[in-house]
Amino acid sequence: MTSAAAPLRLSAVRIELAGRELVAPLTLDIAPGECVTVMGPSGCGKSTLLAFVAGTIEPAFRATGRVALGARDVSDLPPEARRIGILFQDDLLFPHLSVGDNLAFALAPRVRERRKRRAQVAQALVEADLAGFADRDPATLSGGQRARVALMRTLLSEPQALLLDEPFNKLDAQLRQDFRRFVFAHAAERALPVLLVTHDAADAQAAGGRVVALARP
């Protein structure tokens, strides 16, 4: 797997909604392997900030500023060309596909050979401690298992940065700790710059990096 090893750069990102400033100009440099946490109460524009970085922000918002991966400015690219992975509060595994096909969905089409694609999916499942789950219906998995599949799916698309939109929120306490460790270990292994938004201080602590506070607008 290629390691990107380029920093995620946000420069002067400012978001407003109906004339109200949600995110004051924010400049942030996230080094490969580093995790920066953006904290704030709900409704402060945390998720909107991630949507802007991912390229999926609603047109109702007025957003300015640039997003770059190393020297590659992705601000004008559609989300599918940015190579920025995102995990949401819900796992959002596609319900019509098996676990294996969910993972294969993320694999780049340039991996042509069926056998090779299968092998990569199987490898990802082993890493997620879910060996042999390829043919399972995602709806039959436990919450923790689904969360791990969601992360592996994102990683298989070989992102160069990882955005985390409160992905630990819906898991119960023990699972949450395990999954946090799982996510951060994989991100560190691939030297991904990670941007986490949360309102849970424990998440920030587990991330172990810088913390940026967003105020209520």
Next chain:
Amino acid sequence: MTARAGRGAGGLLRAAPALTVGAFLLPIAAGLAGTLLPAFGYLPAIGGDALGLDGFRRLVAYPGFASSVAVTLTTGIATPLLAVAIALALCAYAHGRPWQQRLSARLAPVLATPHSALAIGLAFLLAPSGWIARLGSPWLTGWTLPPDVATVGDPAGIALVLGLLVKEVPYLVLMIVGALNQVPAREHVVVARALGYSRTQAWLKVVLPQVYPQIRLPVYAVIAFSLSVVDVALILGPTNPPTLAVLAVRWFTDADIDFYFQAAAAATLLLAIVIAAIAGWYGLELVVIGAGRRWIAQGARDGALAAGARAGAAGFCALSAAAAAALAGMVLWSFAAQWRFPAALPQAWSLANWMRRLDGLAGPALTTLAVGVLATAIALALVIGCLENESRSRHRAGPRALWLLYLPLLVPQVAFLFGAQVLLVRLGFDGALAAVVWAHLVFVLPYLFLSLADPWRSFDPRYARSAASLGASPARVLFAVKLPILLKPVLIACAVAFAVSVGQYLATLFAGNGRVATLTTEAVTLAAGADRRVIGAYAVAQAAFPLLAYVAAVAIPALLYAHRRGLGGRG
């Protein structure tokens, strides 16, 4: 900001709303002009070049004019009043009962059956020699011959109202059930009942005011339909004089083109009546809303309403029983060799009706299928284009667009279809299958859009965002994520659209210029006097098509996703 690269497919997508609106507004606008102008004497092609009221004069001079207008008004106003009352009473009565959830599934067979097929079945049931009379004869009535009373085609139009109610009540119930999902009805009724209101009181005072705005347009569509229906009126309505819509069609299709002007005048008058009726209903709404506010503020908690709701629910049961008996009756007739009055069941059975009619049935059946599939496919492409454009631009069409969408259901068909036919003749395009497909498209599009819009809009956009972040292009998101997850609502919407196409009578008759025969046009034509065994076979075939489409729409996703618990499978 994200600048989306302008791709070819994206351009086509952006054109989808305009294409869709054009596809049905154009024929309606052209058709209306083609009806209104001749009504006032203008149609140079057949010598009408002076504006005047001659057409209206001839219309008024028609001996049955006054009774035709009277029966149009009474049936066209009684039907929506009764339909709304029964549908609301049923929903109030059903609220919170265990069978409420199954209600809309139970309605599907009746909703899928074309109006004319049900009307034919009802005629078999109600006629002096029909099933009801047979069941009571001779032991109860003493009849050994059918009595000489008009129970079908009665001058007051009672059979017509019944025939309309059988279809319109389930339609309204379906609309109300759909609207109920958008408001916290269950919770609000719980709160109101805790405050001492009965189930019915709570529903009418708390839920109905929230739901009504969403069923207003469907109610208006029922008003317009009841006033201007042609096929059901031909089968069950009074004959001499018939309703205004039937009169207009009779004159429009007369060999003597001189009748054209008074036909156009009748259609124009009908249009005016529909507009006035909808305006009158709107006025009634205002009065009821005002009175309702005072009623609610009084805080009365008496239970007199419960009896009304029970009566309405009973009425609904009676209508459902009539529909079931109508469907069963036409199946029996189609397999009867001999069924003399007053036998309750055929004395001899046979497949001969079907075997002998196979040649005659095959052509219209194939045409029905071809037109239905084509119209549905075109409509599906346009609707998905509109909805996908909407979710990509995240700009949702407003309430005015909804009115536009309902237009084909609000304007009387006779008021624009004949005008559209004149246009088709001029273009040398009449009688072509493509013209029929287009005419069907006008009615198929709104229904397909209305049934797909809600599931499409409530699709979790984060699925699409996740897929995009995984590197999937918008097209791949649409075809590999969205459509597969939405497969069931997409197929259900297609089944609805197909059923609408199968049921089209007037659109087929006019756009096909009488030369394109479908099961529906054949069944309606035969209903006027052919052997009941033959009519039965056509009506059964006509009802079977949409029913099979529904079964397929439910079965295909169930089979494909049998192992996907997230999509309703057993996992």
